[in-house]
Amino acid sequence: MAVLIKNARILIRDNQTQLVDVLIEGGRVVALAETLQETADTVINADGALLTPGLVDVHVHFREPGFAYKETILTGSQAAARGGFTTVLAMPNLNPVPATVEAFKFVQAKNLEDGQVHIEQYGAISAELTSVEVSDLTALAEAGAIAFSNDGKGVQKASTMLLAMQTAAKLGKPLVAHLEDESLVKGGVMNAGTQAQKLGLPGIEPLAESAQLARDLMLAYATGVHYHVAHLSTKESVALVRLAKAQGVNVTAEVSPHHLLLDESMITADNALFKMNPPLRTATDRAAVLAGLLDGTIDMIATDHAPHSESEKQGGFVGAAFGITGIETSFQLMYTKFVKTGIATLEQLLNWMNRNAIDSFNLNAPSQIMVGMIADLALFDLEHAHEIKADEFLSKGKNTPFIGSEVYGMTKATFVNGQLVYQAKK
Numbered sequence: 001m002a003v004l005i006k007n008a009r010i011l012i013r014d015n016q017t018q019l020v021d022v023l024i025e026g027g028r029v030v031a032l033a034e035t036l037q038e039t040a041d042t043v044i045n046a047d048g049a050l051l052t053p054g055l056v057d058v059h060v061h062f063r064e065p066g067f068a069y070k071e072t073i074l075t076g077s078q079a080a081a082r083g084g085f086t087t088v089l090a091m092p093n094l095n096p097v098p099a100t101v102e103a104f105k106f107v108q109a110k111n112l113e114d115g116q117v118h119i120e121q122y123g124a125i126s127a128e129l130t131s132v133e134v135s136d137l138t139a140l141a142e143a144g145a146i147a148f149s150n151d152g153k154g155v156q157k158a159s160t161m162l163l164a165m166q167t168a169a170k171l172g173k174p175l176v177a178h179l180e181d182e183s184l185v186k187g188g189v190m191n192a193g194t195q196a197q198k199l200g201l202p203g204i205e206p207l208a209e210s211a212q213l214a215r216d217l218m219l220a221y222a223t224g225v226h227y228h229v230a231h232l233s234t235k236e237s238v239a240l241v242r243l244a245k246a247q248g249v250n251v252t253a254e255v256s257p258h259h260l261l262l263d264e265s266m267i268t269a270d271n272a273l274f275k276m277n278p279p280l281r282t283a284t285d286r287a288a289v290l291a292g293l294l295d296g297t298i299d300m301i302a303t304d305h306a307p308h309s310e311s312e313k314q315g316g317f318v319g320a321a322f323g324i325t326g327i328e329t330s331f332q333l334m335y336t337k338f339v340k341t342g343i344a345t346l347e348q349l350l351n352w353m354n355r356n357a358i359d360s361f362n363l364n365a366p367s368q369i370m371v372g373m374i375a376d377l378a379l380f381d382l383e384h385a386h387e388i389k390a391d392e393f394l395s396k397g398k399n400t401p402f403i404g405s406e407v408y409g410m411t412k413a414t415f416v417n418g419q420l421v422y423q424a425k426k
């Protein structure tokens with residue numbers, strides 16, 4: 001089964017691209033030239049669309065086992081393919097939590113069976129995500145855990161975090177932190193700021209994130225672990241990571257598209273589509289996370305794709321679940337808002353959505369279009385505008401405030417190991 005992609009644009013550097021034909025066979029790119037005359041079973045005319053190595057997302061929630069009504073591994077990975085992603089790292093806030101080898105192997109097998117893209121699984125730092133006793137991280141690593149996290153919950157006790165870091169450091173695996181000091185959250189539902197006051201809603205102090213981050217950076221420094229900050233959202237957190245990097249702490253960080261594009265001033269009504277954890281912060285925080293991304297303090301963009309059912313997003317900020325979806329809109333929003341506007345180059349965007357994640361997490365995924373690469377590829381139409389609509393999502397979750405936004409960069413096709421896993425309807 002050979003596939004020939006004609007007239008694709010590949011990135012040379014910055015925003016410079018080159019038109020090529022690409023031949024895929026046996027799961028790899030086997031030829032690449034200005035024009036290829038080979039015959040193939042399938043020929044796809046890219047019409048000048050951008051061909052990139054498949055995107056990588058180190059932070060998704062696919063909800064199985066335990067919450068299949070929100071998303072399944074099948075629907076989540078179909079959504080990933082529609083977003084142009086070919087490798088994702090799935091979080092462990094599942095039921096049962098993959099804190100034991102048995103629970104881990106169960107979800108790992110299902111990822112492999114149902115996944116339309118490569119799914120790497122996080123092992124849980126502690127049982128039930130809330131307990132203080134650290135899981136057998138060595139056994140989880142042997143079973144194939146890509147890294148460890150308790151995402152969904154912050155690790156409350158320093159001694160738990162320290163032991164987890166010491167073990168993860170020995171294993172050479174990243175430790176990924178959802179930062180939330182519960183003693184400072186106190187039932188908040190949105191950022192503690194002017195908008196929460198106006199709407200009469202309980203606020204979440206930025207300190208709930210940054211105070212725990214400061215603690216963790218000291219522990220990371222002491223242990224030498226690769227420590228990765230999930231969904232970084234405040235200006236203080238950016239400053240702390242910048243300082244820690246300068247001091248030689250082995251720290252990386254991700255930011256979500258929504259913390260780059262939205263802030264609390266845009267929450268003008270009690271609409272739970274804007275409810276997520278961490279909450280949307282102020283315009284100053286938003287500027288700081290963008291500056292941090294541009295200067296390399298923040299390494300990558302991760303969606304924190306968090307699907308919920310329609311009824312779970314009812315009841316306004318107080319009643320609704322935390323979290324929004326993102327895997328089908330991330331590249332499109334980032335391309336439209338940052339590359340098309342000249343704030344960043346295409347090369348930077350691909351570093352943030354592919355290369356830096358691969359390098360940081362030591363993933364076996366391609367970051368350059370070349371002969372011999374594993375054919376994990378995405379094809380993006382940068383020419384035509386598109387309005388994001390709820391009914392086009394392959395994810396079960398329709399919970400995103402970006403519905404109605406106009407974007408460029410819709411995915412035309414996605415390949416995993418040379419297999420077509422997504423193709424846009426004409």
Ligand SMILES: NC(=O)N[C@@H](CC(=O)O)C(=O)O
Pocket residue numbers: 061093151152153178275276277278304306307322323324
């Ligand atoms: N981000 C969220 O608001 N929700 C996530 C959990 C998490 O990422 O902390 C979820 O699992 O729904």
Ligand SMILES: [Zn+2]
Pocket residue numbers: 151152153178179230231277278
């Ligand atoms: Zn989280």
Ligand SMILES: [Zn+2]
Pocket residue numbers: 059060061091151152304306
């Ligand atoms: Zn998450």
